[in-house]
Amino acid sequence: MSKLIRSNHLETVCEHKQIDFACESVEVSDIFFQDNEKNERCIQVIYGKDSLALKMSYFIGADWLVKNQQAIYVAPKINKGTQEVDYLGMLQSCLTHGDIAKNTKDLYYIKLNEPFIEIDQQMDLLTPLLIIQFLQILKSLVKKGLKQSYYKVERNLNSRVKGKVLIAQNIKKNVVRNKVTNTFCSYEEFGFDGIENRVLKHTLSFVRRYLSQYPEYHGSMRCLIDHCTPAFERVSDEVNLHEIKAVKRNSFYKEYQETLKLSKIILKRFGYHISEIEHNNIEKISVPPFWIDMSKLFELYILGLLKDKYGDKILFQAKGSYGNPDYLLIDDVQPLIIDAKYRPTYQQDKNLSYIIDDIRQISGYARDVGILDKLGYHTVEEQSSKVVSCVVIYTDQDEGYKLPNSLTASKSIEGFTKFYKVPIAVPVLKKQNSF
Missing domain, CATH: 3.40.1350 (Trna Endonuclease; Chain: A, domain 1)
Structure with a gap:
């Protein structure tokens, strides 16, 4: 991983500021929100004769100035950098109104397919924001009630056959072991243990484990976790990587779309392995380039x-x-x-x-x-x-x-x-x- 640049004035830059540094034969371009030139600039590059300036706007985050070589981090600071904006507190405050959550679509932009940037742990603006938004939207979803759906199960049934007999598994688990009354079958059930609910519960487990390392935030979000957890008692959190990536949008359950989208981002942030959270208390972490408006x-x-x-x-x-x-x-x-x-x-x-x-x-x-x-x-x-x-x-x-x-x-x-x-x-x- 390439490290965050620590030369000149690029160690930490505040929003609404402008910094100048000497040109080093490196071409730097404007960075637009959502990589769309029709949107506002996150960073504007102003070239001079022997130097260039970077003008910050009202976006915070981290991104590459030169991919894999030079990165920049823009901090949420105001008043000449003496005060750091509690952007998480602002988000928590407004999301207490359930109808506001639907307006957060363009609040941030994450470049998940770009090389990750190594930053200090305390600079991680992205993960806490995703977690707060996930919990607030999940609370609204739980209030409406989890959806039931048909899902495939594979079970070793005794003295009965249901659905499709899985020949290979049946031979391995029953025939060679002389369990003549058992049949290994695949069939569908209707209930709460569908793939969508399992992905949400799996993500909730990630969130709970992550927040347990940060008591100052775990306390304020514990009520959200406690509110959501009972709804998933009849749901398994066993889910594999293929199933997570295979989850598709369902037009009949639109309230699930944003929650599942956040789930995928959070799980990808930790490489889909909950064990990665155990190593998340180190001083340096890697995050995808991102911007928060x-x-x-x-x-x-x-x-x-x-x-x-x-x-x-x-x-x-x-x-x-x-x-x-x-x-x-x-x-x-x-x-x-x-x-x-x-x-x-x-x-x-x-x-x-x-x-x-x-x-x-x-x-x-x-x-x-x-x-x-x-x-x-x-x-x-x-x-x-x-x-x-x-x-x-x-x-x-x-x-x-x-x-x-x-x-x-x-x-x-x-x-x-x-x-x-x-x-x-x-x-x-x-x-x-x-x-």
């Missing part, structure tokens, strides 16, 4: 806070004629269009009242006929006469961790009618954890 995570975190405050009155990414605002507050007295901005700019410049691109974007939503209709303004007269209040929620670590009682009681944005800013701090780690 902190802007998306902040968006989901704020969604959780808004749902805590307003419940079902909050619509997430409602589709209008022009675009999809982050949130709508459906309220007869004061409907709101709300947008979340994960950027340090507002905090870094206390004199900055607004960013004009933010105003333009949200103003467009406030004039969108489709959005106005969802807010309760159905007629042309209502849509023409009403000015909808707009709120920008942004990160500021000098502020509190809770939303104010009234979002429009916060600081208004000068020069614009019914525009408001609401600062909020994101959770940070009080001390370095053991990951």
Whole structure:
């Protein structure tokens, strides 16, 4: 395995930062989220005459700058790197709302087929995130009830025959041993012990073993494990590698798709062998290149806070004629269009009242006929006469961790009618954890 680069400024880089280093005849390209040039850049490469700069965005993770030679690790740090964002706490907070889990599809991207990168154990941002998401979605699945299905079993039956007689096994286990009343058969049963449930239980065993090494996280997730475990009492966790890879999507059980997808990623992360977890407490580990979208995570975190405050009155990414605002507050007295901005700019410049691109974007939503209709303004007269209040929620670590009682009681944005800013701090780690 090639190691994480430890020269120049590449040992640990913080999100939203830019670093410069001398060119060494190595060609480095921009890194796009999900390897799609239509998406945002995780890292932008800016070439100078004798040097180049790497500009970080709001993505954290690890990736190759030059495959198998130079890798980079971007840490979840803000405020000049003095505070590390508790991204796991943010994820746990928002996933307490079961309906938010379905919006985590584009939260992260893992390059499982790329060469793995060796990092320090405490830099492993990926595994805890996968485990938290797996447990939260599994909890929702268990609440609905495990599905039953037909599955094949092979058994040595006494004084009866069922299904198909397996000739070779029957000769080996019965005929040569003179067990004339036994017949080795293969047949189908209907119940909970199908391959999908066995893969989930097998993954749950991985998760339980992994978390047992980290008491600081095992405590907060133990309730999730205890909630899910009883549902699998009638399910075996015996499953082979071929069966895991052969599990396919079933359109009749869509709630299983995301859970099984996470199961496969977690199992592949440990090479499908639970014994690998025993060696996971060493200082160095290897992980696939990955990126976590902190802007998306902040968006989901704020969604959780808004749902805590307003419940079902909050619509997430409602589709209008022009675009999809982050949130709508459906309220007869004061409907709101709300947008979340994960950027340090507002905090870094206390004199900055607004960013004009933010105003333009949200103003467009406030004039969108489709959005106005969802807010309760159905007629042309209502849509023409009403000015909808707009709120920008942004990160500021000098502020509190809770939303104010009234979002429009916060600081208004000068020069614009019914525009408001609401600062909020994101959770940070009080001390370095053991990951």
